[in-house]
Amino acid sequence: MFEDIPVDVSPMYEGERIRAANMFVELAGPKSIGAELVQVKEDVEDGKIEVVGPNIDEMKEGKIYPFGILVEIKGEKLEKELEGVIERKMHELCNYVKGFMHLNQRDQIWCRISKETKEAGFKLEDLGKALSALYKEEFPIIESMSIRILTEKSEVESFIETARSQYEQRDARSRELSEEDVDVFYGCVMCQSFAPTHVCVVTPDRTALCGAINWFDCRAAAKMDPDGPIFEIEKGAVIDDVKGEYENVNAAVAEKSQGTFDRVYLHSVFGHPHTSCGCFEAVAFYIPELDGIGIVDRDFKGETPLGIPFSAMAGQCSGGKQIEGFAGLSLEYMRSPKFLQADGGYERIIWLPKDIKSSLEGFIPEDLMDKIPTDEDANSIKEIRKFLQDAEHPIMERLKETESDKAESPEIEEEGEEMEKVGMEGVPVAPVAQVPELTVPTSGGVRIIFKNAKIYAEKVIIKKK
């Protein structure tokens, strides 16, 4: 099937990483622009593959280029609602090509081509040929397909605009419904190839954490392929409608995570939050010192108030884990009225990057808009606390209550006693850091991994270097 492509194409290359040392060029990604889009059309010239802009052999080694992929498909049984799911499959199928790495989705894509693959004579048309064959094998209802690959900056810029308006139309549609309006939710296990215990639960209020698949997309996909990676979950009995806990969702997650998790709260980062694969658009993280929640997205390059950037946080809570205090989520979920409702919704949000905040105008309650600091207002815990105080953010009331509860609480005493046992003289201590996973290197081929570690300190000394 792939005889005319100069490199191997097979699922065995999925998961192949192309490091900077072995990279010929990078396409799209955080230092450039890019997008991918699948569109169902009436008129599609089957087999047409077009490249607009410099091809691989015209690119310079080590450089980064804008990148867009437009896939147009036609088929009697193809529905517009399948576009999102077929588009999401692009990630997996591109990665079947040896020496081609594809990360993320929509306008967040990030690709690399290896030196070896360039040397083999690989061109962008070959990527188109591979995608065309793989897509038709995966979705036999696709009768015709044409592919347009863009590397010319101005072309990619206008393509991104078109793509974003299509994403917005898909997302807006799912805002018309809420969990109470439907009897069926959906699950997706497409990401289990790299996060074996991850199960996405998609409801009208909770678009999948990759941001690329909503409830309507899932409905169309499950109808097209009932035995595929996207499946129906009868809503069944509600255990807690605020946390978003459902009997059948728990059962489905237990089955599909091979028994690793048996409870999921759809609308909380505490207790049993939704599992996170690695494709999430953003992460919600608990800030224990202020008893609030911060949000950081993939595009934010600075450090979060926890002192680590998005990439480090993503590394700690991805892979299909369920980590209390952290939850991967889509930006679209932040537009839902149920957004982290069990934790207090936006009343509990105390930090987020400016770009996300601007994109959520009209969705963040008006009275809170000026009370939530962004990276431009405050970054350290001290700065955030001051901002919240000055802005009279509702978290300050909560914090006062929590702090006075703590002062009276016998728990601190117990912790003090516990510390006494290890020679700390019962000094009351406060948590200074909480990490989902901490690996301590040791000798002798052994690693010690602390999960959900809370680090307590008698004293914290900050020294200037």
Ligand code: SF4
């Ligand atoms: S993030 Fe979730 S919905 Fe998106 S492809 Fe992965 S498993 Fe499916």
